[in-house]
C-alpha cells in the first residue's frame with residue numbers, strides 16, 4: 370500500500386504545483402520526497418532536506434498537503450514532513466559557524482517522534498457551550514496537580530472531538546511530565562493485544578506494560594460491549610491504575626449507564642469520576658471551526674455566504690463539517706475554480722444528503738401516536754389492548770428500521786421492555802406488512818410524515 374501511495378506522490382505534487390504556483394512549489398516542495406504511508410494510522414510521511422524546511426512546510430503547507438493527498442487517497446488522515454537522512458550533515462554544512470559536535474548517542478538516537486497527533490492539540494480545539502465541560506475537564510487531566518475527578522469519561526456521538534481531546538491531553542501531559550509513560554489506545558486495540566498476549570502466553574508483559582502507565586487514555590470503550598474477558602482484564606487494569614493514583618481517561622459513544630452488555634463492576638468504576646458529555650455542536654462552534662481551518666490557509670478565499678451555507682447544512686458533527694470543507698477546497702485547489710455558493714451546492718449535494726439529521730425514537734413515537742391518535746405515554750405503558758399494543762409494535766419496528774439503535778436500547782425507550790419483546794414486535798410487523806395491506810399503507814404514511 371505504501372508503494373501505491375509512493376506512486377501517487379508525483380500526481381499530488383503536480384496538483385500542488387498548480388495550486389501554489391511554480392515559484393513557491395519549486396522553492397519549498399520540489400525537494401520533498403515520499404518516505405512512507407501507514408495504512409493503519411493514515412499518516413503519510415514525506416522527507417525534505419533540512420529540519421528547518423520540514424518545519425516550515427508543515428506549518429505553511431500542512432493543510433494543503435493533506436487536502437491534496439486526500440483528493441487522491443481519501444484514507445489519508447494527516448501528512449508529516451520530516452528531515453530526511455543526512456539532513457543534519459547538510460544543515461551543519463550550510464551553517465557558517467561550526468556547530469558544536471554532537472554526542473555520538475545523540476546522533477545514533479534522534480528524539481523519538483511523539484506518538485500523538487500534533488494537530489489534535491488543545492490550541493486547535495475550539496470551545497463552546499456544548500463542549501466546555503469536557504474541554505475543561507480534559508485540561509485538568511493534563512495538569513501537574515492531581516485531578517479532582519479520576520477517571521474522566523468523555524462521551525458523545527461520533528465526530529464530536531473525543532479522540533481530539535485524548536490526543537490533546539496526552540500531549541499537554543507529556544509536556545508537563547516528559548518522563549511519564551503515556552498510553553493512548555483504542556478499546557479495540559486493548560482487546561487485540563489482550564487476546565494476543567493470552568494466546569502467546571505473554572500476559573505478564575501485557576499487564577506490566579499497561580500498569581506502568583502514568584496516564585492511560587482509552588478510546589471508543591463501547592467496543593468492549595459483550596466481550597466479557599476483555600472487560601475483566603480492563604477492570605483489573607483500572608483498579609490497579611486507580612490504586613496507584615494514575616490517571617485514566619476513557620471515551621465512548623454513550624454514557625456508562627447506556628453501555629448494555631458491560632459488567633456493572635466496570636461501569637461503576639467508570640462512572641465514579643467525572644462523566645462529561647459533548648453535545649451536538651451549536652452554530653457558533655461550527656462556524657468558528659471553519660474559520661479556524663481557513664485561517665491556516667490564507668491563500669484560499671471562501672466567501673462568508675459559503676461559510677454560512679456549510680454551517681447551516683452540516684449540523685450533526687464536526688467530522689462531516691470538516692470533510693465537506695476539505696472536499697470543497699480540494700476540488701477548488703485542484704481544478705483552479707473559485708469557491709462560491711454554486712460550487713458548494715454542486716460539489717457537496719451528496720454530502721448534504723448524508724448529513725441530514727437522523728430520525729429519533731422520540732420522533733417516531735410522536736408520529737405513530739399522531740397517526741393512531743394516542744397519548745405518547747401509552748408507548749411506555751404496560752397496557753396490552755390491541756388498539757395500543759399494535760401501534761407500539763409499529764413504533765418499535767420503525768425504530769429498528771430508521772434509527773441505529775439496538776434492540777435493548779429500543780426496549781428501554783418503550784418503558785424498559787426486554788429486547789426479546791422488541792424482536793417479537795419487529796418480526797410481527799414485518800410479517801403483517803406482507804399480509805395486511807392496510808397496515809402496510811399506514812406504515813408507509815407514517816414514514817412519509819417522518820421524512821417530510
Ligand SMILES: Nc1ncnc2c1ncn2[C@@H]1O[C@H](COP(=O)(O)OP(=O)(O)OP(=O)(O)O)[C@@H](O)[C@H]1O
Nearest residue numbers: 493494495526527528529530531532533658687688
Ligand atoms: N471543538 C473542536 N474544535 C476543533 N476541531 C474539532 C472539535 N471537535 C471535533 N473536531 C475535529 O473533528 C474531527 C473529528 O473529531 P474526533 O475524531 O475527535 O471525533 P470523535 O468524537 O472521537 O469521533 P468517533 O466517536 O467517531 O471516534 C477531528 O478532525 C477533530 O479535530
